[in-house]
Amino acid sequence: SDPVMWRDIFVANRQAVLASLDDFEAGLARLRQAIESSDGDAMLATFDRARHARHYFESLLNKTSYQAEYQMQHQGKLRYRVSPGGAVTGRIRVPGDKSISHRSIMLGALAEGVTEVKGFLEGEDSLATLQAFREMGVAIEGPHQGRVTVHGVGLHGLKAPSGPLYVGNAGTAMRLFAGLLAGQGFDTELTGDASLTKRPMGRVADPLRQMGAEIDTVEGGRPPLRIHGGKALKGITYDMPMASAQVKSCLLFAGLYAEGETRVREPAPTRDHTERMLQGFGYEVHREGDTCWLSGGGKLTAAPIDVPADISSATFFLVAAAITPGADLVLEHVGINPTRIGVINILQLMGADLTLSNQREVGGEPVADLHIRHAPLKGIDIPVEQVPLAIDEFPALFIAAANAEGVTRLRGAEELRVKESDRLQAMANGLAVIGVEHTLLEDGIDILGGGRVDGHNYGGGRIDSLGDHRIAMSFAIAALRAGDEIIIDDCANVATSFPGFIELARKVGLVLEEEAAEEGV
DSSP states (O other): OOHHHHHHHHHHTHHHHHHHHHHHHHHHHHHHHHHHTTOHHHHHHHHHHHHHHHHHHHHHHHTOOSTHHHHHHHTTOEEEEEEEEEOOEEEEOOOBOHHHHHHHHHHHHHSBSEEEEESOOOSHHHHHHHHHHHHTTOEEEEEETTEEEEEOOOTTOOOOOSSOEEOTTOHHHHHHHHHHHTTSSSOEEEEOOTTGGGSOOHHHHHHHHHTTOEEEEETTTEEEEEEEOSOOOBOOEEEOSSOOHHHHHHHHHHHTTSBSEEEEEOSSOOOOHHHHHHHHTTOOOEEETTEEEEESSOOOBOOOEEOOBOHHHHHHHHHHHHHSTTOEEEEEEEEOOTTTTHHHHHHHHTTOEEEEEEEEEETTEEEEEEEEEOOOOBOOBOOGGGSGGGGGGHHHHHHHHHTSBEEEEEOSOGGGGGSSSOHHHHHHHHHHHHTOOEEEOSSOEEEEEOOOBTTBSBOOEEEEOTTOHHHHHHHHHHGGGBSSOEEEEOOTTHHHHOTTHHHHHHHHTEEEEEEEOOTTO
16 A cells, blocks of 8 residues: 555554554563563463454454354344254263353462363353453463363462453353452453343442442443552451342452451352352362351462353253153263252252262362153242252243143242343243243242143243343243244354253254344344
8 A cells, every 4th residue: 555645644643653563562572581581371371362362353354253243243143943842861961160160260360370170161251251361461271172271370460451351241250350350450441242231230349349449330330340450458348238149259359359358248148169269279268157258368379170060051951851751861060069059959849850979079069960850840939048049040940830730939039130131021021922821020920830732831932032041041941842833032142151052952852943033033
C-alpha cells in the first residue's frame, strides 16, 4: 500500500505508535531474556499466548467458535430433535466436574510449583478460566485429553492482563475471579457473554467491598466488574444471606490476600470443593459447624489433581435410566462430595434403584461408580435440606418428577430463578408444552407425574431452552417417555458444560439428532 499514506498515519498518531513500539520492544526484550537465561516457563507462556491469540484471530476471520465468538456465531442456531423411546444401557464416564476444573486452574496458577491436572473438563467455561490465567502471564500446557500442566507463579506472581478478562458463560469463574483479583496490585475488568451480564454480582461485590476492595458494577450490580487493584484487604466475618458456594469461595480467595482472619457462615451447607482443594495445596482452612475460616498471608504448594466425573452431568443419565423400562447403566468415577449428593438422595427417596460401588478418595474428593436400573418412581416432598445439595440438578429432577406416580413438591429453591435462565419458569414452560400438569410458585413447583397419554407419560412438542444447557439436556432425556418427538431450540450452550453429550446420549440409547436451525425458524 501507499508509503506516503503510512508516513502520514505514523506522523498523525505519533504517541500511539511510539507506545505500541515500546510494548513490542519490551516483549522482545522479555523473550530475549528468557532465551538467554533458559527460562522455559517464560518461553512457554509467550508461545502459548501467541498460539491462542492466533487461534482467536483466525476465529474472527473465519467466523468460527472461540469463547466470545462462540456465543456470537452460534447462539440460537442449533437445535435437538429427539425421537420418543430408546434404551439406556452400558457403562460410561461423563466429563470432569466443572467446579473442580475451574478451581484446579485457579489454585494451580497461584501455587508455587507445577500442578498436573487429569480429567479436566474441556468445555468453553473451563477453557475461558484457563485462558484468563494465560492473559495474566501463567504458563499452561494443554489441555490434551483432559491433561493440563499449570506452572504456578505464587500468590503474588500474576501480571496485569492487556485487556478485559472474558469468562464466557461461567458465573462460577466470574465470582471466584472477583475474590482473587481483589487482592492483586493491578486493575482488571471481568466480562462475559450476554447471559452472564444479566446475572447478579452484588452478592460478591458487596462483601468484597466490606473487606476493602474497590469494585464497580453496572446498574443492578451486574457485570462487567471493574476491580481496582492495590487495595489493602482486611479479613471480615460474613453471614451469607443465601447459601452459595460461589460467594463462600470468592471470599475465601480474597481472604488469602487479606490481613487477619476471613470467616464465612453459611445458612445451609454448600459444596466445599474450595476448602478441600485449599487443604490439598497445603493451605490451612478451619471448619466448625456452619462456619469456615482461614488466615491471609500463607502460600499454596502445587499438588496433583484428578478431577472426578461431574455429578451434575451424570444426573441427566441417572434420570434417563430411572425413567426408562429395562434400563441398566453404570456411571464411572463420579464425584460424590457430601455437599453435592442431593440428586442421589432425592432419586433414592423417589424409589430409584441406585447403588454406589468402588467408593474411594482421589485428591481429597470422594468418588464412586453409580449403578442405576429402572424402577417405578413415586412423587415426594423434596426435603428442604437437600435443596442446596442439588441446586444444579433440579431441571433433570423435574423430568424424573414428570415420570413419577403422584405429586412432587419443591420449596426453598428461589436460587433457580437467577441461574443461566430463570430455571423454574423455563422448566414450567417446557412442561406445559409437553402436557405435564404443574403449579409454579415463587420458590418452587408442584409437578403431577404419571399422567398417561396413549401409554406414554406425556406428549411431544417444541421447547425453547433459552440458551440454558441444563434445560436443553433435561428435555432431551424427557423424550425417552414421550408420545411424540421433542424439538429443543437454542442448544449451542450444551458444549459449554457438557462436551460430548450427544455422543454419550446416543451411546446409551437415546435417539437424538442435532441440526442447524435457520434464522427465525
